[in-house]
Amino acid sequence: MALSVVIMAAGKGTRMRSARPKVLHTLGGTPLLGHVLATAETLAPSRCIVVTGHGAELVEAAFAADERLFVRQMPQLGTGHAVQQAVPVLPDDGVALVLNGDVPLIRAATLRALVDASAGKRLALLTVELANPFGYGRIVRGSEAGDADGIGAVQAIVEEKDATPLQRQITEVYTGILAAPAALLKGWLARLTDRNAQGEFYLTDVVAHAVADGVEVCTASTADETEVLGVNSPAQLADLERRLQRRHADALMESGVRLADPSRFDLRGTLACGMDVEIDVGCVFEGEVSLGDGARVGAHCVIRDAQVAAGAVIHPFTHIEGASVGAGALVGPFARLRPGATLGREVHIGNFVEVKNSTLADGAKANHLAYLGDATVGERVNVGAGSITANYDGANKHRTTIGADVHVGSNCVLVAPLTIGAGATIGGGSTITRTVAPGSLAIGRARQVAFANWERPKKAPQ
Ligand code: UD1
Ligand code: CA
Numbered sequence: 001m002a003l004s005v006v007i008m009a010a011g012k013g014t015r016m017r018s019a020r021p022k023v024l025h026t027l028g029g030t031p032l033l034g035h036v037l038a039t040a041e042t043l044a045p046s047r048c049i050v051v052t053g054h055g056a057e058l059v060e061a062a063f064a065a066d067e068r069l070f071v072r073q074m075p076q077l078g079t080g081h082a083v084q085q086a087v088p089v090l091p092d093d094g095v096a097l098v099l100n101g102d103v104p105l106i107r108a109a110t111l112r113a114l115v116d117a118s119a120g121k122r123l124a125l126l127t128v129e130l131a132n133p134f135g136y137g138r139i140v141r142g143s144e145a146g147d148a149d150g151i152g153a154v155q156a157i158v159e160e161k162d163a164t165p166l167q168r169q170i171t172e173v174y175t176g177i178l179a180a181p182a183a184l185l186k187g188w189l190a191r192l193t194d195r196n197a198q199g200e201f202y203l204t205d206v207v208a209h210a211v212a213d214g215v216e217v218c219t220a221s222t223a224d225e226t227e228v229l230g231v232n233s234p235a236q237l238a239d240l241e242r243r244l245q246r247r248h249a250d251a252l253m254e255s256g257v258r259l260a261d262p263s264r265f266d267l268r269g270t271l272a273c274g275m276d277v278e279i280d281v282g283c284v285f286e287g288e289v290s291l292g293d294g295a296r297v298g299a300h301c302v303i304r305d306a307q308v309a310a311g312a313v314i315h316p317f318t319h320i321e322g323a324s325v326g327a328g329a330l331v332g333p334f335a336r337l338r339p340g341a342t343l344g345r346e347v348h349i350g351n352f353v354e355v356k357n358s359t360l361a362d363g364a365k366a367n368h369l370a371y372l373g374d375a376t377v378g379e380r381v382n383v384g385a386g387s388i389t390a391n392y393d394g395a396n397k398h399r400t401t402i403g404a405d406v407h408v409g410s411n412c413v414l415v416a417p418l419t420i421g422a423g424a425t426i427g428g429g430s431t432i433t434r435t436v437a438p439g440s441l442a443i444g445r446a447r448q449v450a451f452a453n454w455e456r457p458k459k460a461p462q
Helices: 032-041 056-062 079-084 108-118 182-190 203-212 234-254
Strands: 003-009 047-052 069-072 095-100 123-129 138-141 154-158 172-181 217-221 265-273 283-291 302-308 319-321 348-351 354-356 365-368 371-373 375-377 388-390 400-402 413-415 418-420
Touching: 003 032, 003 079, 032 047, 032 095, 032 108, 047 056, 056 069, 079 182, 079 203, 095 108, 095 182, 108 123, 108 172, 108 217, 123 203, 154 203, 154 217, 172 182, 172 203, 182 203, 203 217, 234 265, 371 375, 413 418
Parallel strands: 003 047, 003 095, 047 069, 123 217, 265 283, 283 302, 302 319, 348 365, 354 371, 371 388, 375 400, 388 413, 400 418
Antiparallel strands: 095 172, 123 172, 138 154, 138 172
16 A cells, blocks of 8 residues: 655754754754654655755755655644645555654654554554653543443544643553545545644644544554654753664664673664674764674774774774774774774774874884874884874875885874885984885984083073
8 A cells, every 4th residue: 555654844843942953953863854764764655745844944955865755834833734735745545654753763663553553544643651641642532432442432632731631631642643544634634723722733633533534543552652752852852862872782782792881872873793892881983883793992982984893902082984994903092093094904003193094004003193194004014103194295195105014213204205115214203205215224313413511501599
């Protein structure tokens, strides 16, 4: 059966107190609306319509690359009014699934069950039991309890502001998500009015119209309230972030990853891990990251779009972006690998070393306080403390090529473009500007001068 999805994303999000439209606030590094769209897409709908309004240009621009339909709701007169805007582009056949742009963690399986419950002939509501139902629309059921299961049929949804004190005690609430035969839904939408406590066109009033038309109203529910929690405030956003991270952490631990503390772990993208991976506290993974078998990541590392091969160790407080780390390599603490850093096997990058757009072949080492930019570094090269490649002349970047087994002493400036032949030695404190032949010793520094019995200046007596 054909499925159409309508996502409501026009609301203002007043309580976020933000210039940014609510559905563009991020959860796990992805905008709220991005989560909903991704989940909706797994249902392979024939049409996906997003209702925008508040900050419409920004929302549409953020998702412009993808194939979906935007309809605008101006002004925003309620959830029913929002879905009304989709009617002209909503196919008549099949089931329409209405989602909330600010309920990001809904699961595809739950939505599938809801669509199945609708079965092209019923109005299906996704509901949840909440200990504190305040603020939600309450599911009002018939008192006759006529069903075989002893639960009365749904009569209506009543909003908090319109509810009687007795209705406010109902703990079964509407999650804001429903599925209905598209043609019937269109008919009910056309009959909505704004005669209620908020003067809005409530989508929830379609329930009363379905009941009046003799169309069966059924419910599907979820035991996991995380799925149906909405984001209305920064505190709720932070709460959902922790819940999402807990999902990520649980999935990783399930696959064998050892997290020192699942409550101090953040993934904003995807993380693929081999066997026996260990991750200490406070790490942030962004974009696409992979960690090979036995890789270990120390505390407080930030790793983005990187591949870390088997057995590599990333020591604490290391920042890696757009880089790849070879098997058995040691990186950090306090190291920075920038885009284009490619480290071979057993490479050692120590504290306060920065590597950018450079390849370090197997066994190369830069253990302390170095900068390697736009360099090709051969096998087993050792770069001393305080040595750098001067790759930028103020206008252009130039490469430094260092052959295998070169030893660069401490505090050297390698002025690019430069080639240092294999096996060469660079004396400490040198500024090297010309090609160094293989196997040679190059020294480029002032000669030491000695003045015997040198008297230091003294302060005059007061
Ligand atoms: C709605 C439901 C309520 C349910 C709750 C679940 C109605 C009348 N009430 O209440 O029963 O328990 O969700 O969270 O539907 N939106 C628009 N245009 C508008 C108004 C809202 O696009 O004119 C969008 C919002 O951006 C949001 C969603 O609709 O994504 C829900 O709006 P919101 O104002 O949060 O609805 P509630 O009053 O919380
Ligand atoms: Ca809401």
